[in-house]
Amino acid sequence: MNTIAVDDQESTAKEIVKMMTEIDPGGTHTPFSDYRHALDYVKDARPDVAWLDIEMPGMTGLELAMEVKKLSPRTNIIFVTGHERFAYQSFQLHASGFILKPAKKEDLERELANLREPVKREQTGLLRIQCFGNFEVFDRTGAPVRFKRSKDKELLAALVDRRGAMSTIGELASLIFEDADDDNKMKKQLRVFLSSLRDDLKQVGAEAVLVKGWNAHGVDCSLIDCDYLDYLKGDSVAVNSFMGEYMIQYSWAEMTLGELITKPGSYYD
Secondary structure: OEEEEEOOOHHHHHHHHHHHHHHOOOOEEEEEOOHHHHHHHHHHHOOOEEEEOOOOOOOOHHHHHHHHHHHOOOOEEEEEEOOHHHHHHHHHOOOOEEEEOOOOHHHHHHHHOOOOOOOOOOOOOOEEEEOEOOOEEEOOOOOEOOOOOHHHHHHHHHHHHOOOOOEEHHHHHHHHOOOOOOHHHHHHHHHHHHHHHHHHHHOOOOHHHEEEEOOEEEEOHHHEEEHHHHHHOOOHHHHHHOOOOEOOOOHHHHHHHHHHHHOOOOOOO
16 A cells, blocks of 8 residues: 655654554655655656645645645545534545544544555566455456456465475365365376466466475465465455455365454454
């Protein structure tokens, strides 16, 4: 996430940036005490969120918000002010939020959870994997990955669910074939699915995501963008995207769902 904080009191802008760095350590968060420098930055960077003081010399935060929107229409404006009387004016400008000073970390987290313009992320991995809701997989162009078999996709889901931990053929087979009773047949079929999955990923240049060890298989988590993995890292965008649903097409995923719901700090905790 890319955010800016603009306040003529430099220490206040830096304090907001400090809290944002704690909330989103992988993002870019920049303080400004001069509205002109802030606008120069917005012109090129198009930040996701702008935390704006309202009472500032030269240009008020309300005027600055209008200039920011001209340069970057999808930037979320959140006013941070010491006066409630500005609330009505801020909402007339269709601001995403309003915080009274002194701003606290939980105030910022609340506003980030209810942004008017959802934050779009740049994909850095070979695959983008969605676990919340239905399990879905997208290539680097954003197109859905096509799987020869539905079990290929389910196998990838099972490997992602294990967060990079290596799993034996037997462990994966018992998960994918919950009701089967022929152990040797299950393992043989599982090997077919693994080979097919590798071919599926090879078609989109993501074969390296699969990792093979001694009689075990896994995924290289560093090569994928995944809401579930980001959630476990405490990423604010991922945390706010979790609505109590996880890989809903797979019954075996209910155990992980229970862990997510009861995770300390979870909305459902």
